[in-house]
Amino acid sequence: MLSQSVENFLKAIYDLQKGDQWVATSALAERLKQKPASATNMVQRLARTEGQLVEYVPYQGVRLTDTGTKVALEIIRHHRLIELYLTQALGLPWDRVHDEAEKLEHVISEELEDRMAAALTDTRFDPHGSPIPTKDGHIKKNDAILLADVPVEASVRIVEVHDHDARLLRYLGDLGLYPGAAFTVIGREPFSHALQIQFGDRRLHLGEDALAHIWVTITISAVPVAGTPAQELP
Ligand SMILES: [Zn+2]
Incomplete structure (x- = not known):
């Protein structure tokens, strides 16, 4: 122990x-x-x-070491599985589960871990979009880039949101910006790093703090040269 x-x-x-x-x-x-x-x-x-x-x-x-990595992945599995269970099975909002998981990850038994996993239909990702390591210690890391690095005009889909800042999660949740949400970056604010995005029929502004904690995948890249049609990515 x-x-x-x-x-x-x-x-x-x-x-x-x-x-x-x-x-x-x-x-x-x-x-x-x-x-x-x-x-x-x-x-x-x-x-x-x-x-x-x-x-x-x-x-x-x-x-x-390899042993240390195995132990770390086991704790991360506990953490993310607990977060998923708390949102899916117990209905806790996504901004309230991280602090609970920080405590519970150290104390749950293997049996409880297995039973929580069995009670869930899909255990690939936690509520913040982070991949949940498998029982045998494999993890498929998300292939994503920070929203802060996305060029203007690109269309993106949220892959993962950093789970530590409850206030940010609450803010993004109120806007509907969960993993899976898709939007287009339409502009950068002058004299700041804030982004303007088009999300459905809403135009939103996201500040620097938010941009540094959201990972996305680009679904349609920005138009490279004026007049060239945007390229559709798989
Ligand atoms: Zn967490």
Whole structure:
């Protein structure tokens, strides 16, 4: 049995790690809202003791071993499955489930996990659009780009929304901007990074904070040259 703080460490490293690259302990400390020195201590302790979950190289950083990755994916499966169960089976709104899942992910049994999964019809994605790892530890990461990086005139579909900011989720939910929602980027506000979008018959403005937490897939790319028809993507 791993402690809750060890599980949160592994989850944070998984989040920050791109492929098999090293994660700087300073970045990890920032993510976990800890002092750099205490994050480094924890990493050193983990690398030495807890059954080889992480590799640590001073001045290089930390990364998960195969065992550590498996454990991280197991916690992420718990987290996302709980979020899905709370919305689908218990009717909680999508902005209220993350905080509950942060607590419950550490304590549910394998049996409860299996029963929650069995009670749901589709367990591929959580309510925020994040892929749920399979029981045997596989995850198919979303192929998506940040809305902030989408060119004007492109049509997009929301793939995933970052789950940490309840206020943003409530705001987007009120507008109907859930995963699966489709809209067109029609303009960029001068002197800011805000975007104007056309969503159904509504014209909306999305500020910088929102754009940095929404991942989309482009369904119709922007017209590259005036007069060339927009290209339809599969
Ligand atoms: Zn969450």
